[in-house]
Amino acid sequence: MSTTTVTTTTILLPEYLENIYAEVETSFGRFLSLVREIPGGAIIINYIRASYKNDPYRSLFELALALFAIRYFLASKFSYNEKDMVKLSDKDIDELVEEWNPEPIVLPVSDKEQWQADSNPLVIGAVASRVELQVPNGEHLKNVANLASNDFLNMSQREETKDAAKKQIAFSGIGACGPPNFYGTQDAHARLEEDLARFLGAERAILYSQDFCTVPSVIACFLKRGDIVVYDSGIALATQKGIELSRCTAYHFNHNDMDNLEKVLADLKPMLDEGPLTRRFIITEGLFQNFGDSPDLRRICELKKKFKYRLFLDETLSIGVLGATGRGLPELYGIPRTDVEVTTGALSYALGSSGGFCVGENAMVHHQLISSSAYVFSAAIPPYFARVASVSLRLLQEDDSVSRLQSSINFLYSKFKECQKLKKLVIITSSDVSPILHLRLHRDLRSRLDLPVSYGGPGSAMEKIVQRGDEHGYFDENYNRESQILQQIVDRVLNNHNILITRCKRILHHEKLPLLPELMIHINVAFSESELSEAFEAVSSEIYNVLQQL
Incomplete structure (x- = not known):
């Protein structure tokens, strides 16, 4: 039977190292006592002791990761080496500023679209049933019947x-x-x-x-x-x-x-x-x-x-x-x-x-x-x-403002509905209860002018252009042409009869659903039947004069 002899070696530390070790051990003990007083501190200490006993290298690795994370989040997002920086004089800065040509935020208005901005009149004073306008040529039109206001009951006045x-x-x-x-x-x-x-x-x-x-x-x-x-x-x-x-x-x-x-x-x-x-x-x-x-x-x-x-x-x-x-x-x-x-x-x-x-x-x-x-x-x-x-x-x-408005709506709607000379030129999409009369080009007229059934909408070319973010493709030639035709009617009604109507000004690339340009006549309770009758005669005659020539 053999026996195994175990030998041990005792290393004696110098007295100053023993003093340092004792001081470190005492300080660490105080630190642990402070950590225990923190809510959840005992759990942290137990976790460190257990992990150190099983795998001390893991504790060191976790500590290194924690220090790296602290440094990463507290460090500046961008750091520069000063020796690599180029120092510019005031003259150099001024020259660079003069040479800088920034990209426009939006595309410039094309010549084919400029008419839309030029056609907007300026209302002088309050927006009422009758207004004073400054038209694009600089002329002032007074006592204009405003059939383009959403204040149907004239409450603001x-x-x-x-x-x-x-x-x-x-x-x-x-x-x-x-x-x-x-x-x-x-x-x-x-x-x-x-x-x-x-x-x-x-x-x-x-x-x-x-x-x-x-x-x-x-x-x-x-x-x-x-x-x-x-x-x-x-x-x-x-x-x-x-x-x-x-x-x-x-x-x-x-x-x-x-x-x-x-x-x-x-x-x-x-x-x-x-x-x-x-x-x-x-x-x-x-x-x-x-x-x-x-x-x-x-x-x-x-x-x-x-x-x-x-x-x-x-x-x-x-x-x-x-x-x-x-x-x-x-x-x-x-x-x-x-x-x-x-x-x-x-x-x-x-x-x-x-x-x-x-x-x-x-x-x-x-x-x-x-x-x-x-x-x-x-x-x-x-x-x-x-x-x-x-x-x-x-x-x-x-008061009876609601019933009077409804009576005016029905009166003007009936006038346009019964107008024989407009039947093959425009279609009324609004009902006899709507305070806004919606008039669109007739299907036959649209076909004769080679205009599409509608513009935009799901699956259309415009939807694909918008998805690509191609701003140069937002302009639609046919949509612009049809809107111009309607604007001619608006301008003639204003200049020849002192009556302001409007057209829809929906932006094609903003819409998610198909759309069509249209004339819009807003009815106001402030107008009598005789005034509405005059407005009908003026608008219907100008619609006929413009569209029958196309």
């Missing part, structure tokens, strides 16, 4: 609204000076929200600073990636942008085609029944800004209940216009506002003010207080705008 604005400005100044959630909300805002909710038969209302930003912000507030939206193919640009911003899955149905809407909803049902539960909306408008017609709200409500969707209704144009008392499309169809989950609108049309709003249930409005970007990150509307809108709501309930 009423003495009651003017006095209300003056009093509110004297009381609270001209700006809210802050976002609504902080110190921007004042009593005028709270009163208007109450007035809107009461007028439209909703539980609660919320105000927005800009009418264009209202719809995109509300849509993006409730729809996210993976949610479903089915929208009318005739929606306005603001609604298009809202759907795009929300990044939801979007499907469209043919404009105002309820049978096609039902087909789209039925086709989606099997897929949605098998998939996860998502938010689902149908989006349409009370009065379409691009067509001037209205949807069958009763049929839409039936379909949304059948297929379990919510309804988003933009009433930017229809509030103050549709219904016996101007309460919009639901009043016209006799449908309670509670059947519409989300209603948006604008204060800058029939109410003669500025800003936007959304009405609905308490929970829906409350969600927007912290989740709607245009509400959270914008200053509140000036208090006098809110006050003017409240007065406008009261006035349209006290």
Whole structure:
């Protein structure tokens, strides 16, 4: 049996090293005591001891990584070696600045497009039913009948609204000076929200600073990636942008085609029944800004209940216009506002003010207080705008301005509808309840002029150009030519008859859906039937004079 002898060697350290070791050990012990007092410190110490016992190299490696991370995040993003820097004199700097030719932010306006800027008249003074204009040639035209204003009820020119604005400005100044959630909300805002909710038969209302930003912000507030939206193919640009911003899955149905809407909803049902539960909306408008017609709200409500969707209704144009008392499309169809989950609108049309709003249930409005970007990150509307809108709501309930507007709309619409000499030249796309008359070139005339059926839209050449970011391709020769034809009519009506009408000025590469240029005649309650009759004679004669020569 063999035996193994183990020998040990003892190394004696000098006394000064022993003193250093003892001091280090004492200091380290104090450090560990301090770490233990930190919440979670004992866990860290136990982890270090365990890792050191099992694999001391890992502890060293982790320490090195921690030090590297600290240095990386605290170091300057850019470091320079001074010896490699070129020192420039003041003369060198001046020469470089003179030679610098920056790229333009936008492309310069081409000669073929310059006419659009040159054709815009300048309104001198307030925008009223009759205005003074400075036309591009420098001439001043006075007492021009303004049939290009969205102030259909002429509320901005009423003495009651003017006095209300003056009093509110004297009381609270001209700006809210802050976002609504902080110190921007004042009593005028709270009163208007109450007035809107009461007028439209909703539980609660919320105000927005800009009418264009209202719809995109509300849509993006409730729809996210993976949610479903089915929208009318005739929606306005603001609604298009809202759907795009929300990044939801979007499907469209043919404009105002309820049978096609039902087909789209039925086709989606099997897929949605098998998939996860998502938010689902149908989006349409009370009065379409691009067509001037209205949807069958009763049929839409039936379909949304059948297929379990919510309804988003933009009433930017229809509030103050549709219904016996101007309460919009639901009043016209006799449908309670509670059947519409989300209603948006604008204060800058029939109410003669500025800003936007959304009405609905308490929970829906409350969600927007912290989740709607245009509400959270914008200053509140000036208090006098809110006050003017409240007065406008009261006035349209006290007088017959809504019924008089509807009578004027029907009168002018009938005149154009019955005009035989225009039947083969233009098509009226708006209905007899729209305060804006929409006139487009007739299909036969478009074919004779070799114009396309529509411009832009899904799958078009313009969509592909926009996706590539090719700004040089944004110009469309046919779209420009057709717009020029319509502008000739606008100019002749203004110069020969002192009547201002307008045409749609939609920017082709901004739109996601197909579009067509059109003439637009805005009806105002301030005009009598005889004045509207004169306007019809003037506009119809100039339409005929321009188009029959093509």
